[in-house]
Amino acid sequence: MKLEGSSGRPWPNSAGMRKMVAQLVVPGSFQSFQWNMFLFARLQRKMHAVRGRADQTLDQLRDRFGVMMRKLSWNWPAWVGFLSSILAFVSYFTVLVRFPITRDVPWVNFLLFGVAALFFLTGLNRAFTGSGSLGGKLVSSVLALLGVSILAVFCFIVFHATRQLPASHGAPVVGQKAPDFALRDTGGKLVSLSTLLSSPPELASSGTAPEGVLLIFYRGYW
């Protein structure tokens, strides 16, 4: 006898139903047949009730999960894009500025901004196509706008702010003699350029004369 419903789901298992199955008797008389039919009817009702409840619970879970996933995912690409643009900005000044290969041309940072742009485009696409909510559209737009602003500030610093150096036209040129001077070293001792050119403290122990001097002017405040 087929006891399964149309959905093809396996027979719901419960102690009550097992008890009912145990009450079935071997049909041998009209009474026993009637008794079995009565039990079968009860079993079927019970089965439908249990299966109905299970279906309801499953549907509810599926709905809740769906809502949760939609809430989580409606604009995660926009958030990843936003975080990527922050990373693109901060990583230059904290890490990449220390290495000439990533400092002189900030290619790693522009690559990160590119990645951020891809995520922003995906996020905006998600928010503005289909049944995107107004909140989703707003949040993803604001995030994208912030991302663009971060890029703009980065470009301003890298292409403009750090290039505001005086031309220094009067600075010594190749072939010219460097003007002499005397200044205090880290020990407070007065050291002149002519001393450095003839007998610098670095070579005092070896007694050899220097071949030249590398003069580095830097901004200070280290």
Place this chain on the structure above:
Amino acid sequence: MAISVDAPEESADLCRKAGYTYTFLSDPNAEVIRRYNLLHSGAGVDGHDIARPAEFLLDSSGIVRWVNLTEDLRVRATPEQMLKAAKLARK
């Protein structure tokens, strides 16, 4: 050797932290920096005058053999560039 407006104590700190062993000179009033026409006026903390980044290679007679005046304070001469300049100047 290196020159900045930092006080000798500050430069001593920097040398200790970074492990520099060459001479660091202090030009607190930017007099030498001014004489070399390398002043970046008002660019320091509290509007102090400081030096713009610049590197000069002098031979033993004090003649400039190589100069690097960067246009971007992010971009400085690398040690490799300076060594290359020194090798060329030696010839």
